[in-house]
Amino acid sequence: MLDAGAAIEVATKIGRRLADGAAERDAERVLPAEEVDLLTSSGLLAITVPAEHGGPDLPTSVVTEVFRLLAAGDPSIAQIPHSHFVYVNALRHRGTPAQQAFFFGEVLAGKRFGNAQSEVGTAHVREHRTTLTPAADGGWLLNGEKGYSTGALFADWIPVLAHLGVDGPMHVAWVERSAPGMTIVDDWDGMGQRTTASGTVRLAGVRVDDARITPYHLTFEGPQTYGAFAQVLHAALDAGIARAALSEAAAFVTSRSRPYPDAGVQRHADDPLVVHAFGQMEVQVRACEALLAEAARAVDRANADLTEESAGRASLAVAAARASTTQASVEVSSRLFEVAGTRSALDGLNLHRHWRNARTHTLHDPAAWKVQHLGRHALDGVFPPNHGQV
Incomplete structure (x- = not known):
């Protein structure tokens, strides 16, 4: 069982290992089954199991840093267990004692949770058509179709x-x-986050017992950090992408880029314009990392004393982190080419994967709405709405 220090150490090592093959996996869209197994065997996927159920019960601040470190190595792989952690958290808040004992035991035994949440073709992201209807002989029948089902292909429970x-x-x-009746289709063809296997889940008359159903709607009837927890992990993915893009840009500039003649330097990395650009990007990435860490601590503070105000302040902190990490990941992964030069645009180098990953993942929730919530609070003291996307 991993404590906080061990979890960070393990995530650091695995993140470095994931970085080694990230470009190749992305280019060839090699699904990372072995790498996901590595995450499972490391113990990282069990770090939020509550202590009363035999788990490490590590705080959001640690989980967020774990995600950032993994994403700096390969953000596609880091995104795969996102819903696993979100639904472990859902069980903590809404599972019955029997459900908690069973499913937390599954996680400690190495089982993985996926997700089948979003639907394609509905009016908006919070509209759903998938339905549980009573079965004639007891229990329920589940019918519907889900999209963007990250993690489902690698999961034991969905x-x-x-x-x-x-x-x-x-x-x-x-x-x-x-x-029986569940079909998982590997049809994800996004330009970025290509190996998350975020495809379709089809459900045709899937039998579900009462013991395998937990309420979701009750989560938002009072103060909650469910949404902030999910969102801060998304922010960690984008912060990891930003750091990886900056690190790879520096490695390229110091080893492969040629200097511009007017700079009068022998090494491109000594061009004062390039040095200044890297300084600006470093400030931007450090700022988003700092906002990310503070957002995670705000979620922990709210969990320790949950009120409407503490939950609202956690959501605001996470909104700031998401706005900042969105901007940093998209801008730094684009500016990489400005500082690295023409050769960096060669397709075979696959440096553009950082921008494709950032641009794809940051579409998950509009950053502009995070800024709106922050602005409304700054003006009128209004906290964000109570739902799962802030």
Whole structure:
């Protein structure tokens, strides 16, 4: 069982290992089954299991840094267990004692959770059509189709967000990967985050027992950090991308870039314009990393004393982190080419994967709305709305 220091150390080592093959996996879209197994065997996927169930129960600040370190190595692989951690958190808050004992035991035994939450073609991201309907002989039948199901292809259990009854309240149906009627399709073809396998999950008459259903709608009937926790992990992915882009830009500039003649230097890295550009990018990345760390601490503070105000302040801190990490990851991964020169644009180098990953992942939730929430609070003291995206 990993403590905080060990978790950071393990994540650092695995992140470096993931970086070695990241460009090749992206270019050839090699799904990282072995690498996901490595994450599982390392113990990192169990670090948020509550102490009363035999887990390390590590705080959000540690989990966030683990995600950032993994994402600096390969953000596609880092994104795969995102929903695993989110649904471990959901069980903590809404699972019955029996459900918690069973599923936390599964996590400690090395089982992985995926996700089947978002739907394609609905009016907006929080509209769902997937439904649990009563089965004639007891239990429920689950029918629907999900998209962007990151982690499902590698999961043992897939939490499915669905109405309990036609147009009923939202619940989570916990479905085994091998359940009859469930089909997982590897049809994700995004320009970035190419190896997350964020494809389609089809559900046709999947049987679900009452013991495998947890309420989702109740999560937002009072103060909560469920949304802030999920969002801060997304921010950590983007911070990792920003740091990786800056590090690879520096490695390229100091070893392969040629100086511009007007600079009058022998080494491109000694061009004062290049040095200044790297200083600006370093400031930008350090700033987003600092906001990320503070956001994670704000979530921990809210968890220790959960009120409307503490939850609201956590959401604001996370909104600031998401806005900052979005900007840093997209801008630094683009500016990489400005400082590295023409040769860096060669397709075979795959340096553009950093921008593709940043641009794809930052579309997950609009950063502009994070800024809106911050601005409204600055003007009128209004906290963000109480839902899972802030």
